[in-house]
Amino acid sequence: MKLINFEFLKLRKKSRGWLGPILVFILIMTAFPLTVEILNKNLEQAFFSILWIATLLVMMLATEDIFLEDYNDGSLEQMAIKYDSLSGLVATKIFVYWVLIGIPISLIGALYGFGITRSSESALQILPILLITTYIFLNVFSFGNALSLTKGSILGTLITMPLVLPLLVVLGKVVIAINLGISFLGFLFLLLGILSIIILILPMIISFVIKAHLE
Amino acid sequence: MIKKFIHQFASPKTYLFQVDRAYPYIFYASLFVYIGSLFWGLFLTSEDFVQGNSYRIIYLHVPASFISQSLYLAMAFASAIFLIWKVKLSAYLVKSIAPIGAVTTFIALVSGSIWGIPTWGTWWAWDARIISTLILFIMYLGLISLHDSFTDYEKADKFLAILVIVGSVNIPIIKMSVEWWSTLHQTASITVTEKPAIDASMLYPLFGSIIGFSGIVFCLVILSSKLQILLREKNKSWVKDYV
Amino acid sequence: MKKILAADNLCYSINETKLFQGLSFDLFEGKAIHVLGGNGSGKTSLLKIISGLSKPTRGSITKSNKKNVCFVGHKNALKQYLTVEDNLSLLEVDKHNDINAFLKKLELSKLLDVMVASLSYGQQKKLALLRLFLNDSDLLVLDEPCVGLDRKSQDILCSFLREQKEEKKALIFSSHISLDVDSEYINLDKAIS
Structure with missing residues (x-):
């Protein structure tokens, strides 16, 4: 509980950390209609692809200094001395990032979905998918940025982006299901399953990686 | 017990001497098998009914794709051994397999591309198998650049091993990609469980080429791991004697 | 006297380059150790090993109370x-x-x-x-605590450390400036063979 409060305090006071990614997301989503002829049917077709890619990119940017700052100023060092495992801290950090960045972006994404497809149903369907996807992305990119901790986020992205690409295929299938009006619950449970495995395993791996960095 | 056993047999020194002895046999045997199968496949079999002569690139394409995925699995296996038992030799192996994996994946991509021109009429399609092979290629490059980024070998080895293991979740996806998505690419011609979908006259040379090609790549891995051992253990006295 | 820390035959190397080896010492409550050595002799590495951040390449460290360490490093947190x-x-x-x-x-x-x-x-x-x-904590590990401190704060630090020693805490620190605290010495320059 104390950890959650601390992490909230740290992220909240750093507006570029949480507001920045949200604004970048809005910018991308606003910019893309410019590249498609407005009032064109293409807009609707391209919308979901842009949505997933924008979410992916923004989550990548958002996790850029999720551990770097704490590593540079020595907070991680102190935490590692105090606790046997850092996985609690890691999981808390990712959760806080999800609450302050992932949830707003999911809501905004669903709102854009409503604005462009004009169907409140598909906007509501897209929301849970976005909530889960953002959480998965945050976890995976945190892992990448933990590996490349002192070496910049380009490396982190290069090594973790291939890991989430299969997920994009699932997301593509979700969109097809939504467009055709088929039940997408199967995909929702699939994503939930992936998420729960990731939540269980990745924080431990990330903790191991961070400890290796501190040596 | 197991730990002691592994450490004894996996000392870089023992490995190097064993491998030095076995290397020429493996190399010439696989070269012989590969060239033999190529000869059989290229000159002694008939044309494919649909694809004509162009299918014959299969003797490069299939072995290369097969070995590019197998190398990744080998890396994952070695990484697990390194992380669990702290066997340094397996860390050297992981590091030395990565560039070879990248090269074989590249060969698979290029040969596939060349094959695509006469059969699909295009050298590149956004097809599931091609994309996933491309991703595998990028994963190999990512592994190489991750290891290169760290000057402290101990950290570099650890991070590389972790990434290899986490990344191995993608391998079954790459394997299954042809079945899961509707795509241009034909499904695998040979599977363990089912009767092969191609004629025996093509099958035997294909098998031979896979075995021969794998053997040659295996020899490359041996050479590259030798280099790795000599580089990393250059301060040890036995290396000085060896050189 | 209670033994807070026992180091046995510590050896530390980076990329096969040995920083120190064969380092053994005990630290008792109410005692202090001043770690000496030139740049790159492994002072920070030794203190990191003691605080539990790194593991020695060989040898072992035993602490009476594992998690009760206060570490002050170069980074301020x-x-x-x-x-x-x-x-x-x-x-x-x-x-x-x-x-x-x-x-x-x-x-x-x-x-x-x-x-x-x-x-x-x-x-x-x-x-x-x-x-x-x-x-x-009962073990205080300080890595160059005096860097950047003015005379007055250094005095406060030293008198605090003396107090802590009387309160039966164990102390290990590295410092280029001599601190006004009674301590034993470990010289890492001599710990390479």
């Missing part, structure tokens, strides 16, 4: 974009009984609502040292 007050709560010292006394002593009590980024290096260092002054 301060958040530049937060106020002093927020940082105190992140350091988990804001509820401590002696906090106000120490803030006054270190001349920080008027700066509570100032952002850490606008403090000077020495002031930040003093703020970071609060974690040491308000600790409840």
Whole structure:
């Protein structure tokens, strides 16, 4: 509980950390209609692809200094001395990032979905998918940025982006299901399953990686 | 017990001497098998009914794709051994397999591309198998650049091993990609469980080429791991004697 | 006398280059050890091993109370974009009984609502040292604690360390400046063979 409060305090006071990614997301989503002829049917077709890619990119940017700052100023060092495992801290950090960045972006994404497809149903369907996807992305990119901790986020992205690409295929299938009006619950449970495995395993791996960095 | 056993047999020194002895046999045997199968496949079999002569690139394409995925699995296996038992030799192996994996994946991509021109009429399609092979290629490059980024070998080895293991979740996806998505690419011609979908006259040379090609790549891995051992253990006295 | 820490045949190397080897010593409660050695002799590595961040390449470290270590390193663990007050709560010292006394002593009590980024290096260092002054550990590990401190703060630090020794805490530190604390010496330059 104390950890959650601390992490909230740290992220909240750093507006570029949480507001920045949200604004970048809005910018991308606003910019893309410019590249498609407005009032064109293409807009609707391209919308979901842009949505997933924008979410992916923004989550990548958002996790850029999720551990770097704490590593540079020595907070991680102190935490590692105090606790046997850092996985609690890691999981808390990712959760806080999800609450302050992932949830707003999911809501905004669903709102854009409503604005462009004009169907409140598909906007509501897209929301849970976005909530889960953002959480998965945050976890995976945190892992990448933990590996490349002192070496910049380009490396982190290069090594973790291939890991989430299969997920994009699932997301593509979700969109097809939504467009055709088929039940997408199967995909929702699939994503939930992936998420729960990731939540269980990745924080431990990330903790191991961070400890290796501190040596 | 197991730990002691592994450490004894996996000392870089023992490995190097064993491998030095076995290397020429493996190399010439696989070269012989590969060239033999190529000869059989290229000159002694008939044309494919649909694809004509162009299918014959299969003797490069299939072995290369097969070995590019197998190398990744080998890396994952070695990484697990390194992380669990702290066997340094397996860390050297992981590091030395990565560039070879990248090269074989590249060969698979290029040969596939060349094959695509006469059969699909295009050298590149956004097809599931091609994309996933491309991703595998990028994963190999990512592994190489991750290891290169760290000057402290101990950290570099650890991070590389972790990434290899986490990344191995993608391998079954790459394997299954042809079945899961509707795509241009034909499904695998040979599977363990089912009767092969191609004629025996093509099958035997294909098998031979896979075995021969794998053997040659295996020899490359041996050479590259030798280099790795000599580089990393250059301060040890036995290396000085060896050189 | 209780033994707080026992180091047995420690060896540490980076990329096969040995920093030190065959290092054995004991640390008892109420005692202090001053680690000496030139640049790159492995002082920081040794202190990191003792605090539990790194593992020695060979040899072993036994601590009587594993998790009860206070480590002050080169890094301050301060958040530049937060106020002093927020940082105190992140350091988990804001509820401590002696906090106000120490803030006054270190001349920080008027700066509570100032952002850490606008403090000077020495002031930040003093703020970071609060974690040491308000600790409840029985092993204190200090890596160059005097860098950037003015004479007065150094004196406060030394007198605090002397007090801690009387309270039966164990102390191990590296410092280029000699500290006014009775201690044994370990010279890492001699620990290479």
